[in-house]
Amino acid sequence: MPELPEVEVVRAGLAPAVSGARVAAVTVLDDRALTRHPGTAADFEARLTGRTMQAAARRGKFLWLPLLAEAPEESVGVVAHLGMSGQLLLRPAGSPPERHERVRLDVQHPEHGELAVVFADQRTFGSLAWDALVPTPDAAAGGAGWPAATVPTQVVHIARDPLDPAFAEADFRKALGRKGSAIKRVLLDQTVVSGIGNIYADESLWAARIHPETPAFALTTRAVQRLLSEVRAVLHKALAEGGTSFDAQYVNVNGQAGYFAHSLNVYGRTGQACPRCGHPVVRVSFTNRSSHFCARCQRRAS
DNA sequence: GGAATAACCTGGATGC
DNA sequence: TGCATCCAGGTTATTC
Numbered sequence: 001m002p003e004l005p006e007v008e009v010v011r012a013g014l015a016p017a018v019s020g021a022r023v024a025a026v027t028v029l030d031d032r033a034l035t036r037h038p039g040t041a042a043d044f045e046a047r048l049t050g051r052t053m054q055a056a057a058r059r060g061k062f063l064w065l066p067l068l069a070e071a072p073e074e075s076v077g078v079v080a081h082l083g084m085s086g087q088l089l090l091r092p093a094g095s096p097p098e099r100h101e102r103v104r105l106d107v108q109h110p111e112h113g114e115l116a117v118v119f120a121d122q123r124t125f126g127s128l129a130w131d132a133l134v135p136t137p138d139a140a141a142g143g144a145g146w147p148a149a150t151v152p153t154q155v156v157h158i159a160r161d162p163l164d165p166a167f168a169e170a171d172f173r174k175a176l177g178r179k180g181s182a183i184k185r186v187l188l189d190q191t192v193v194s195g196i197g198n199i200y201a202d203e204s205l206w207a208a209r210i211h212p213e214t215p216a217f218a219l220t221t222r223a224v225q226r227l228l229s230e231v232r233a234v235l236h237k238a239l240a241e242g243g244t245s246f247d248a249q250y251v252n253v254n255g256q257a258g259y260f261a262h263s264l265n266v267y268g269r270t271g272q273a274c275p276r277c278g279h280p281v282v283r284v285s286f287t288n289r290s291s292h293f294c295a296r297c298q299r300r301a302s
Numbered sequence: 303g304g305a306a307t308a309a310c311c312t313g314g315a316t317g318c
Numbered sequence: 319t320g321c322a323t324c325c326a327g328g329t330t331a332t333t334c
Contacts, residue, residue, distance in 0.1 A: 083328060084311080084326075124312075179304090288308075290325090
């Protein structure tokens with residue numbers, strides 16, 4: 001499931017291939033890949049064809065490809081979200097269709113020549129969209145790979161992620177102090193902190209020895225600092241290992257899987273011994289999904 | 303206004 | 319073997 005490390009691996013893989021590349025053709029094979037696009041598939045194809053991409057940018061789990069301006073004051077780009085199973089793949093020009101391929105961009109790069117940027121998505125929760133870029137509320141850089149202080153309108157409500165140099169720790173602590181919800185729910189709230197999904201929430205809470213159902217406001221300042229430190233450590237480690245791949249759902253732009261699944265301590269390890277204390281890892285239902293934790297290491301505070 | 307929940311979706315795993 | 323059901327989960331609209 002693409003969370004921050006997986007999306008960052010994709011962004012870093014895309015960046016050299018799309019920066020400076022011109023979109024020669026756009027083919028939408030499935031309109032469901034454009035659920036966030038305000039117009040039709042034909043509109044998306046027409047807008048993007050002939051445009052030149054500047055970079056590959058990311059905030060949290062959102063990606064965007066800013067386009068070179070063709071008019072004064074114009075600031076636009078293509079927003080991408082991988083959802084549950086989306087993939088952005090780099091393929092040779094004219095390569096056969098990928099399984100679950102939804103959109104294909106045929107691009108021409110001044111150095112790398114002709115390439116295909118393929119958006120494939122099994123469960124169709126991901127999407128692409130044309131969007132305007134607007135100034136960031138804090139006037140800092142938009143996100144990873146994008147030094148300009150702009151973000152797509154669809155991303156402006158998304159908080160900065162913990163690896164962003166402009167991440168405001170004080171604001172994060174204040175937000176937790178106001179939340180009566182379970183800390184895990186807050187970690188998954190992309191308007192509070194972005195980039196964390198179910199896997200890394202479970203792993204970070206285990207590392208910080210915090211029960212997932214602890215009310216956010218009940219965490220001490222020290223506990224919040226420890227949690228943030230563990231979130232960053234988990235994300236950095238996952239990034240170094242190429243992300244988490246359980247099956248073919250997540251791969252990098254070359255179709256290769258990551259290795260972090262081998263480093264998971266609690267996620268998906270129901271009934272297995274906690275690596276820290278040996279107590280069996282438990283799984284509980286949590287708002288349409290699952291939480292995995294060690295009931296001995298992660299005591300619930302009230 | 304904040305919090306909780308359902309819906310969207312596909313394919314693999316499981317049970318009968 | 320074949321069919322039905324369950325499960326995975328990011329985001330957002332809806333409901334409370």
